[in-house]
Amino acid sequence: MSEPKTPTPTPAGDTYKGWVFKWTNYIKGYQRRWFVLSNGLLSYYRTQAEMGHTCRGTINLATATITVDDACNFVISNGGAQTYHLKASCEVERQRWITALELAKAKAARMQAESDDSGDDFSPSSPPAAPGQGGSSQNSEVQSALRTLGSKVEDLSTCNDLISKHGSALQRSLSELDSLRLTGEAGDKIRQVTERATLFRITSNAMINACRDFLALAQAHSKRWQKALQAERDQRVRLEETLEQLAKQHNNLERAFRGAGQSNTATDSKSSSGPGKGEASDEDDDNEFFDAMEEAPEFITVPADPQLHKRSSSNVSGFxxxxxxxxQSLNEEPLAMNQESPSQELVPLKKRRTRIPDKPNYSLNLWSIMKNCxxxxxxxxxxxxxxxxxxxxxxxxxxxxxxxxxxxxxxxxxxxxxxxxxxxxxxxxxxxxxxxxxxxxxxxxxxxxxxxxxxxxxxxxxxxxxxxxxxxxxxxxxxxxxxxxxxxxxxxxxxxxxxxxxxxxxxxxxxxxxxxxxxxxxxxxxxxxxxxxxxxxxxxxxxxxxxxxxxxxxxxxxxxxxxxxxxxxxxxxxxxxxxxxxxxxxxxxxxxxxxxxxxxxxxxxxxxxxxxxxxxxxxxxxxxxxxxxxxxxxxxxxxxxxxxxxxxxxxxxxxxxxxxxxxxxxxxxxxxxxxxxxxxxxxxxxxxxxxxxxxxxxxxxxxxxxxxxxxxxxxxxxxxxxxxxxxxxxxxxxxxxxxxxxxxxxxxxxxxxxxxxxxxxxx
Structure with a gap:
């Protein structure tokens, strides 16, 4: 059996997997299957090799119930539509799966509740940077780090809740044993376990309080980081706008400098050369240039300088x-063909169809055909x-x-x-x-x-x-x-x-x-x-x-x-x-x-x-x-x-x-x-x-x-x-x-x- 490297289960969102026996039917009984727990979903396969192409079944833990039958058996059900009767190889392995499933279930339920909320959980005031903006990769890295930290803190809070829940259940069980008033060696053992459980609960409560303090501190710092991030983004946008204005001014200055040495005739020819070469053209030139810059393409195109137009006028006109x-020759070609072969005019071209029968409205479930393909x-x-x-x-x-x-x-x-x-x-x-x-x-x-x-x-x-x-x-x-x-x-x-x-x-x-x-x-x-x-x-x-x-x-x-x-x-x-x-x-x-x-x-x-x-x-x-x-x-x-x-x-x-x-x-x-x-x-x-x-x-x-x-x-x-x-x-x-x-x-x-x-x- 393939077991995790550590005895504690991985948090929900990470992958927890291993071999578990699944009940199939009364003829085959329990069959060994490869189970994978990931992102609140429990899926199983016949072999590990099937993970890339064929999933045999999946249960969403957000709406599932997890019950324990005995030392090694447990049941997962989502209300009757799907029920998995599972058996681990030993009690320790079963407990690892139960703990991992409960943790994943709690997180999946929380994520589902958050997805139903129309508001943005992370930061409504800090939308993602537009593609092509400078520093967008740094912003995304910081936001990703904040999301990861928030997720881990939520996992920690869920673990605290589970520890508190299971600790209370343990105390109740020990209290019930203590009420039996057993004497002799059994009574002494029960008292020792009760004392250790009490110490464990005190320690757990201390850890829970420390985690709550850490959670509050992390949340406070998270808000500060978000504000700082938004301030940095706003400053970046202002700098980009300033640079854009400077670039426009620089472009206009270069144009004015080139035009200073031109004669009045050249100026007149420039102004009379038609739409696209006057002031409106300059404005379009700037807009086109900086829009392309913002999108970060492989190359940028800008209208050629008027002086280049004049310099290569002979080549351009020939082109x-x-x-x-x-x-013109292409447009006139059909006439030329008819003139060369006037006999074709006497034979009309075949009239081809312009309609086919309308498509019938048949319904068919595509998934039923392609789910196995x-x-x-x-x-x-x-x-x-x-x-x-x-x-x-x-x-x-x-x-x-x-x-x-x-x-x-x-x-x-x-x-x-x-x-x-x-x-x-x-x-x-x-x-x-x-x-x-x-x-x-x-x-x-x-x-x-x-x-x-x-x-x-x-x-x-x-x-x-x-x-x-x-x-x-x-x-x-x-x-x-x-x-x-x-x-x-x-x-x-x-x-x-x-x-x-x-x-x-x-x-x-x-x-x-x-x-x-x-x-x-x-x-x-x-x-x-x-x-x-x-x-x-x-x-x-x-x-x-x-x-x-x-x-x-x-x-x-x-x-x-x-x-x-x-x-x-x-x-x-x-x-x-x-x-x-x-x-x-x-x-x-x-x-x-x-x-x-x-x-x-x-x-x-x-x-x-x-x-x-x-x-x-x-x-x-x-x-x-x-x-x-x-x-x-x-x-x-x-x-x-x-x-x-x-x-x-x-x-x-x-x-x-x-x-x-x-x-x-x-x-x-x-x-x-x-x-x-x-x-x-x-x-x-x-x-x-x-x-x-x-x-x-x-x-x-x-x-x-x-x-x-x-x-x-x-x-x-x-x-x-x-x-x-x-x-x-x-x-x-x-x-x-x-x-x-x-x-x-x-x-x-x-x-x-x-x-x-x-x-x-x-x-």
């Missing part, structure tokens, strides 16, 4: 005209279609092309650094479709495909294929007539953590442009689904992306800030810097992944002062006026009843002529769910999954039969690797060195011929 030319891989959890959306993961991958025009614009850029801005914005835009999409896509069957032919409307063709089942992996290839190719192989790793679900896409995305042969790569960030069990589901994206141009060495570092309730910054914020191969910054990107992105030309950069909590220096970028590079399409009317699908997503599951028999649009369970027939869809989903398992077992049997005794090791690995994708070849990527699937061609040619003989029967 702006280049952008305008690109935008904590810590497991999401792809291995059998989930009903009630939590899905009528779309497959292959179709969800194709939704990355919602804003394909960003790649069209990137393909026309003269500057690779400007092209990097569009590619970075495209990498962010793919997350905008997830902000309200809390449904789970269908896991594709092995060999399932999805084609998206938008060559006439948008100039591209897309093909996805599920190339692996465990781990699930999908290969995606897009070719555009407008000068770019996109390919990716995504493996989704996911874990259910109880309160939230983490989805980690693994794999690299490649974008290659014909003009200049620029080859870009990047990876996806982590998606987190919160409030899985209780509350309204919401999605967050967090992490960092490095977009790299392997042709030129240019790089863009994007940071997705995780949502924080205490942050004063805008939610879902994304920031980034575009740098050349030498590390020099050329553009700054900012925005949110659910709304828009902007980019600004960097005119000058410098190292700022120590603004972070760790004393790190921040880089200050002086930039030109920001330009919007991407904005999210508005939400459709009635999107709430259509799974919050976008206009593109509504068309993805629309039947097409001539598609492959393995296409996701032909999947029966997904089609039944879209039509609102969820019970039939669940039955069909189970049939398809069982059919896939049978096919996998058949492949494994074939792999075993092909093995020889000299190839046992290779055959063992072939059990899982004998499947070969139909439209993609497995090879090593020359850029990343990863094992990936590359499109080998033939799909669109077979579609034109209507030849699908090689496609497997998966539906």
């Amino acid at each position: 702006n005209s280049e952008i305008c030319a690109d935008d 904590i810590g497991k891989e999401l792809s291995k959890i059998p989930m009903p279609v009630n939590f899905n959306e009528p779309i497959s993961m292959l179709q969800r991958l194709s939704e990355d092309l919602e804003y394909h025009e960003l790649l069209d614009k990137a393909g026309k850029c003269q500057s690779t650094l400007e092209q990097m801005c569009y590619v970075a914005a495209f990498s962010v835009s793919s997350y905008s479709t997830t902000v309200h999409r809390t449904g789970k896509p269908f896991n594709p069957l092995l060999g399932e495909t999805f084609e998206l032919d938008r060559r006439r409307e948008s100039g591209y063709r897309s093909l996805c294929e599920q190339v692996s089942h465990h781990p699930p992996a999908a290969a995606h290839h897009v070719i555009s007539d407008r000068g770019w190719t996109l390919r990716q192989e995504i493996t989704v790793a996911s874990k259910f953590r109880g309160k939230y679900l983490s989805i980690m896409p693994l794999g690299t995305i490649h974008a290659v442009f014909e003009k200049g042969n620029n080859h870009y790569t990047w990876k996806k960030v982590t998606t987190t689904v919160h409030n899985i069990i209780v509350g309204k589901l919401w999605i967050d994206q967090s992490g960092e992306i490095d977009v790299v141009n392997h042709t030129t060495g240019d790089r863009c570092h994007l940071k997705f800030a995780p949502y924080s309730y205490f942050s004063r910054d805008v939610a879902r914020k994304v920031t980034g810097v575009v740098m050349d191969k030498d590390g020099k910054a050329h553009y700054v990107l900012s925005g949110t992944w659910d709304e828009k992105m902007e980019f600004s030309r960097v005119m000058q950069s410098s190292r700022g002062g120590e603004n972070g909590t760790e004393g790190k220096q921040k880089t200050v970028y002086q930039t030109l006026k920001a330009r919007e590079v991407w904005r999210k399409n508005p939400i459709l009317d009635g999107a709430e009843s259509m799974y919050f699908f976008t206009a593109l997503a509504l068309t993805l599951n629309e039947p097409e002529e001539g598609m492959a028999p393995t296409d996701s649009r032909r999947r029966p369970d997904q089609r039944l769910m879209e039509d609102g027939r969820w019970e039939e869809a669940n039955a069909e989903k189970q049939r398809l999954e069982e059919k896939q398992r049978i096919a996998r077992r058949e492949r494994e049997r074939e792999a075993v039969s092909q093995r020889t005794s000299s190839q046992s090791e290779e055959g063992e690995s072939a059990l899982h690797d004998n499947y070969r994708a139909l439209w993609f070849d497995r090879c090593e990527d020359k850029i990343t060195g990863e094992q990936v699937h590359i499109y080998k061609g033939g799909y669109w040619e077979n579609k034109d011929r209507g030849n699908w003989e090689g496609c497997p029967d998966i539906f």
Whole structure:
């Protein structure tokens, strides 16, 4: 048996654990279980190894009763719903558990009573310091020390109460024995015990009085410390305000000094250069600068000095005209295409659907399904279609092309650094479709495909294929007539953590442009689904992306800030810097992944002062006026009843002529769910999954039969690797060195011929 190092139990709030025998039933009797007492909760596990993932039961001691049966047995109950009949290995061990449980129960009851009170127990007059304020870490350390001291004093007071309670009970028991008037040796022993108990009670009373004095002294000093802490915080705020005013004055003086040598013509041109360069611009400049300083970001952007505008007017004007030319050419491109091929005007484009059947209102207890799945891989959890959306993961991958025009614009850029801005914005835009999409896509069957032919409307063709089942992996290839190719192989790793679900896409995305042969790569960030069990589901994206141009060495570092309730910054914020191969910054990107992105030309950069909590220096970028590079399409009317699908997503599951028999649009369970027939869809989903398992077992049997005794090791690995994708070849990527699937061609040619003989029967 694992026992605590000291005979006295640990205070409530610390962990007290050990082996205890628990009554199970009349057949098995008492079974040895691992019990853990922590923060007023008593939990048990079959083994210590289960502590990380599977709890067998928990009782809240705040509302529980603790009774003692005999020397080793005791009972814990919370009013009939849960009752644990426990037995310790010996009487001493049972007494240790009883003492620890009573102490934890008293503290849990006190904490519950305090939580019901609407007031702030600690210090209403001293709110926590705002993030980014100087000295906030010191304040939090002092407050943490005060809270710890208050908690320990409360534990001491609880121990005093327990000593007084048990001492009185002991005195009563001894008095009852003394009233029996036993004679001889037994009477002498009782009198000796009574005398020792009296001495113990006198000593305990002295300790209780000393503890009460200490408690009063600690409480008095605690109030003084809180007042001193608040005074220090107020002084810190006043100093920061003074420094802010000094910095503003210093900035204005520098501006006035630079402008003193300018001619009247330069002054006139400055004042007539439009909004953003006058006095109002200066005021915005200060506000923006110090707001950024207060939030302590990785870098700071400020409007470039007017003198820098003039100094680089020729380069800047060329840059702006280049952008305008690109935008104008893109806007005029559909007209130019129609002029080049007037025959297309005679063939109207296909009218695609704008609605799908409304989502039925079915209720289902998610916890009843997922409570035993904590810590497991999401792809291995059998989930009903009630939590899905009528779309497959292959179709969800194709939704990355919602804003394909960003790649069209990137393909026309003269500057690779400007092209990097569009590619970075495209990498962010793919997350905008997830902000309200809390449904789970269908896991594709092995060999399932999805084609998206938008060559006439948008100039591209897309093909996805599920190339692996465990781990699930999908290969995606897009070719555009407008000068770019996109390919990716995504493996989704996911874990259910109880309160939230983490989805980690693994794999690299490649974008290659014909003009200049620029080859870009990047990876996806982590998606987190919160409030899985209780509350309204919401999605967050967090992490960092490095977009790299392997042709030129240019790089863009994007940071997705995780949502924080205490942050004063805008939610879902994304920031980034575009740098050349030498590390020099050329553009700054900012925005949110659910709304828009902007980019600004960097005119000058410098190292700022120590603004972070760790004393790190921040880089200050002086930039030109920001330009919007991407904005999210508005939400459709009635999107709430259509799974919050976008206009593109509504068309993805629309039947097409001539598609492959393995296409996701032909999947029966997904089609039944879209039509609102969820019970039939669940039955069909189970049939398809069982059919896939049978096919996998058949492949494994074939792999075993092909093995020889000299190839046992290779055959063992072939059990899982004998499947070969139909439209993609497995090879090593020359850029990343990863094992990936590359499109080998033939799909669109077979579609034109209507030849699908090689496609497997998966539906």
